[in-house]
């Protein structure tokens with residue numbers, strides 16, 4: 147049995163603690179704030195649900211089971227194509243595609259961690275870096291204290307202190323895209339627009355996505371604006387009038403939904419290019435700290451969950467072997483996660499063009515059958531072994 151230090155108590159950190167504790171190791175999770183997750187909805191494709199099942203976490207009770215991914219032309223308001231997510235999707239990928247409130251998912255992970263005798267949770271603990279020798283790895287706190295174990299996992303997100311020291315690739319890349327997010331009570335949504343779908347409205351230089359969350363009680367709104375933002379902000383209030391002005395090119399139906407939004411918050415999206423190595427002997431990275439991606443493939447949390455499951459599976463070893471197992475984990479995960487990082491960035495080209503390019507996109511999507519869409523998604527949503535190459 148070994149002792150692991152996990153830095154960061156987000157979805158990645160808590161799922162790692164669970165996965166590693168299931169192997170019989172002891173874990174301490176160090177979180178700079180409180181153990182809490184705010185924010186809005188999160189989509190969990192079949193691979194994310196499979197990972198959660200492997201961790202013993204069942205989100206189905208609070209999740210919304212969406213019927214399809216629905217692509218709409220945001221300018222004409224016309225339906226372009228749909229990817230069915232029930233029936234054949236579930237049979238083929240052996241799990242549903244669900245949307246949940248982040249808080250609901252987080253509470254389940256947190257309760258499972260609190261219920262484990264192997265896991266200690268330390269809030270308000272800010273980690274500035276790490277140290278290691280041949281036998282131990284330590285988190286260095288801003289107070290100067292060291293929290294030591296046999297190995298350390300940095301799950302401290304896109305601005306990871308552990309990554310700063312381990313990879314040293316500077317601040318994240320600013321995408322120039324701002325996303326505005328709000329949650330609307332479903333009771334306020336006209337009944338004819340309460341679609342059980344993840345819906346995309348593609349407009350020039352912007353797109354707007356919405357889907358039901360919290361058992362269908364709320365509609366989650368997320369609008370992306372290619373506004374060339376140069377400063378990385380997160381969760382900053384933004385007036386509804388600005389959101390509507392920025393998405394004024396959209397048709398009446400999407401605008402009607404946007405007009406329901408109150409208390410909009412904005413994020414400037416950031417990511418990093420993939421790196422091959424995120425392991426330094428007894429220290430490794432996980433989730434957004436290892437492979438941060440734009441959210442357009444809706445896979446960041448799913449990939450953090452997959453990382454956690456695979457890492458836990460590989461740690462059926464004595465403390466002396468942890469470094470080697472970290473190398474294996476890194477090697478197994480690099481290709482798949484890098485591919486999703488690249489696809490997430492590329493997808494902006496699909497959702498934001500105007501004119502002839504938008505018409506060509508619509509024609510290409512409309513020509514695809516359900517089987518074509520599912521074939522396209524199979525490597526990402528259908529994977530059962532998270533170390534499998536992409």
Ligand SMILES: Cc1cc2nc3c(=O)[nH]c(=O)nc-3n(C[C@H](O)[C@H](O)[C@H](O)COP(=O)(O)OP(=O)(O)OC[C@H]3O[C@@H](n4cnc5c(N)ncnc54)[C@H](O)[C@@H]3O)c2cc1C
Nearest residue numbers: 154156157158178189273302303433434444445446447448
């Ligand atoms: C708008 C948007 C929509 C998204 N939608 C989806 C989706 O639909 N599906 C999906 O799968 N993914 C989605 N994602 C991605 C997903 O949210 C992230 O990939 C996921 O939350 C990453 O989890 P993490 O634990 O690796 O990092 P984080 O959630 O960032 O957690 C890191 C934790 O570490 C803590 N921390 C940071 N620094 C320190 C420090 N120095 N010391 C101690 N603690 C520290 C933080 O407080 C935090 O709790 C979306 C992302 C965005 C921005």
